[in-house]
Amino acid sequence: MTSPSPEPPRVAVRGEAHLEAEPETARITVTVNARGRDRRSALDDLTRRNAAALDLIKSHGDAVERLETGHLTITxxxxxxxxxxxxxxxxxxxxxxxxxxxxxxxxxxxxxxADLELTRVDGPWWALRPDSPARTQVRRQAVREAVQRAREYAEALGSTLTGLIDIADIGTEHAEPRVRTAPRAPGYGAPAENTPPPALDLEPQRQHLYAQVTARFTMTPPHL
Structure with missing residues (x-):
């Protein structure tokens, strides 16, 4: 009766990667306000100011990737x-x-x-798209790091890697900075001037991506 072959030795490692990338989108939130002595006047003013804000945003054409209306209240x-x-x-x-x-x-x-009447602007929030190539790149770097680390451990024992057992994605974290600007909002109590205000100089904020994987490999018997 032959004895079963011993299982090959294994090495388990973690691969990590950090990547900085330029943002691909910027999101801003615009809150249009209105106030009136009766419900109808408040609604009329809100409708007018909302239309002005939407028209201004839409006038920028293809630069606007998505436009959505969210929360609405009359109190x-x-x-x-x-x-x-x-x-x-x-x-x-x-x-x-x-x-x-x-x-x-x-x-x-x-x-x-921000120069419109009773209008508040929050943002920008910089971001990467879900299918950004940067996300793929950071995951590949984490895998390459795991393979390289496992190979170094094996070589330290006089062994070589022979196969992959499994690999698990611990997670890709996107540390998205949330930056808020405070543009001038003269609409709170004063009509906007006819002359457009000077444009803010907004510098895109680089995005930080982190990826981690765990991997297990088989290797040749070590020379101890």
Whole structure:
């Protein structure tokens, strides 16, 4: 009766990679506000200001990759004095999200939006697309790092790698910086001037990608 062949020795390693890449998109959030003594006047003002913001964003054409309308509210404000419930005024706001791929127009658009009446601008939030080549590149680097590390361990024992048992993706982390700019918003209490404001100089923020994998390999018997 022959004894079973011994299992080949194994080596388990972790591969890690870090990559910096230029962002591919920039997202801004625009909040349009309105206030009126009655619900209808608040709605009319909100509709007008929302249309102005949308028209301004759309005027930038293909530079705007995505445009979405989000949260909308109309809220009555009750008077603090007097008996009973009396509506003092109505507040309304609507939120717009725009994603741009042409950063040369981003500074101009941001300042022109912030110059509209009762309009707030938040952002930009820089990002990579889900199918960005940078994500593929950082994962490949993590795999190559795992293979190289396993080969070095094997060579230190006088062995060579003979095969791959398995490889597991621990995760690709995208540390997306969230940067908020505060453009001038003269609309809060004052009409916007006819002369467009100077464009902000917005420098794209590099994106940091991290990838980790674990891998197990078989190797020839070591020379100890």
């Amino acid at each position: 009555p404000e009750l008077s603090e004095r007097g008996r009973g419930e009396r509506v003092r005024t109505h507040h309304g706001h609507v939120q717009i999200t725009a994603v741009l791929s042409d950063f040369t127009l981003l500074g101009e658009l941001t300042t022109r939006l």
